[in-house]
Amino acid sequence: MAVELLKGNVALAEAAIRAGVEAYFGYPITPQTELLEHMAKRMPELGRAFIQAESELASINMVYGAACAGARAMTSSSSPGISLMQEGFSYIAGSEVPAVVVDVMRGGPGLGNIQPSQSDYFQVTRSAGHGDYHAIVLAPASVQEAIDLMVLAFDLADKYRHLVFVVADGLLGQMMEPAELPPMRPLRSERPDWALTGARGREPRIITSLELDAPALEEVNKRLQAKLRVIEEHEQRYAEQMVEDARLVVVGYGTAGRIAQTAVKQARREGMKVGLFRPISLWPFPERRLSRLADRVDAFLVVEMNAGQMLDDVKLAAGGQVPVDFYGRMGGMVPVPEEIYQAIEGLYAKLPGSLS
């Protein structure tokens, strides 16, 4: 494979294909539409399933069906469409079937706009449907990472029989950057041993999220929670730079984390001891590492393209040990490194022992 200049949305789509997605169901919505368009072309030519559904609601329920049949299935959308899929997310999680969803986030609330945003953080990490569960949420910051996490998403979905999100934003979806696609994996030759394939020579299999008996449903929940604890234990992912001696650590994910990196480097050039912590898994949130950092830094600065959502998780990880400040832009506005630098400079000046 060679490095090529790839648009984020197209890279996500092709990575899913290389990872062995057998069925894609989606509905056009800016700024993720190139993903659907790539699938529309590629999936049929590979003899795989593609449907442009009548709604996001239908898309996610088609994914649910294909997942029950044991196929690697996915959909993609952007924030308003993700809201509409909430019902399906819950059924998928409750039935414990694997599924992958890409959310190329845009400005809200409501119809909002089509500019980049990270305001679905709560939606994907906290409230992706009713009931007690979390989806696994992966947040790339570059086109290459989008490709790598897309492949990982399918593997994690299968491994845990769970719902996995890859969350990008409009900027990453539209950005072109050099990246390398993985080789094409052969499709699985057999469906998993829980899948609905027809009860030939065996007892019928049932996939349902319905359990009217409360004690039994509590047991189902306990099992689900136990699985989530295992995921929390094994799947916390992050990247960090210059944190070894940092007094101030900037925390940002995806595009915001990447833009913050430029500001952090500038702060270093100006002599400030600043580092960058970039969560890659938003759920499970990489709280273990972050709470260790909280033991020795003087403050965190959270940078997001929203009003402060991951901020809650950073505060929980910091456990009240150090101040957690916030800088965010909303409504599709993308911060530039200069403004993040100013936020760093302002907070750094207030750290204990600073001259100001």
Added chain:
Amino acid sequence: MVAAETVIEEQVVYARPESLRDVPTHYCPGCTHGIAHRLVAEVLDELGVRSRTIGVSPVGCAVFAYKYFNTDGCEAAHGRAPAMATGIKRVNPSAVVFTYQGDGDLAAIGTAEIIHVASRGENITTIFINNAIYGMTGGQMAPTTLPGQYTKSSPGGRDVELTGFPMRMAELLGTMPGAAYVTRRSLHNVKEINKAKKAIRTAFKVQLAGLGFAMVELLSACPTNWGLSVPEAIQWIEDVMVPYYPLGDTKVADGVDALMKER
């Protein structure tokens, strides 16, 4: 002396189809879901497809249909059975996939899904139970509730000025180019039940022949929520429902005729 013994060989004239499990159902006395289940199961047996069938259950009274059919099965979100069945069928084209849906599921919350599954000519079979009421939630107005019909959410009788008119889904879906076979039958007497079975058989054969979407709407009784005795309920289907919901085929695409004629 007369011979004391005459040995009569036992002859099975009626048995549970293999495609139905040997479990009691939760349906109320006089409910026609049991008949509909049995007809579907008999057809699956007769066509020899039980072991490659995947059923999609609805939300509504038939929510536990997957417990009764002796096939692989799953439970859809309310109204989404056609979308779920689409996903299953597209990744497993050799499976026989059917949805079993009530009127709230198919004609209210799942209207978009059923219209588009028909529009795409998705190669699945839908069994549509129309009993003109929401059964599971305890007798509220359905999209198929008849004008003037009393329900818990139309306590003065359905007022079409306020709530609109009952939807004739077989007629509506019969207009879709992707639908191969759409028909309405009734379960209110033996003759109609036999016709219903024939229609269900055709609907599954349409799928096996790959001709496209097939739906059998079945006029059904809900004595409990209609507030009628079982005989009254059966009579009500004939007297009130059938005139509004005429029985017969609304779509027979090319190639379906031949399937209907063969035994």
Added chain:
Amino acid sequence: MHEEIIFAGFGGQGVLFAGQLLAYTALEEGKHVTWIPSYGPEMRGGTANCTVVVSDEPIGSPVCMHPSIAVVFNNPSLEKYEPLVKPGGLLVVNQSLMVTPPARTDLEIVLIPATEAATEMGQVRVANMILFGALLARQPIVRVETVLAVLQDKLGARKAHLHQVNKAALERGLALAHAQPVK
């Protein structure tokens, strides 16, 4: 080397393509590069913009407040980006659509009558290549030969007939810029 370049103009002027051509060429030369369309703080109204970052180092932010180079295809873009270019940066202006000449004295400014020159060449749509050529004349971020090779590759067999006019336009831009004294 780390350059942040904004291409800005009307939709249909080949603004995004000029940026992409730079991005593809930079990749071909082994540089780090990002290309983003119409996003970031410069996003206003119905104009077509793209930001290209080319660097010898891995790129953090793909957006910038103060580009080191701006290539403005029309007057609204000139008005918007002239104040934003970094001091000491380069401003390439399509003189054909300029209303008021740029006033800043801390920039290297090159005025190119790109639309007129392209029209003279019989293909108004190659004004983007003329401006790109002028940019490369003043700031050789990538080599012209690599641009031409990438262009040929991107045009493919179906549009191979367009290679000659694009090549000519790029060279015209180079010549026009070289002919102008550096201010």
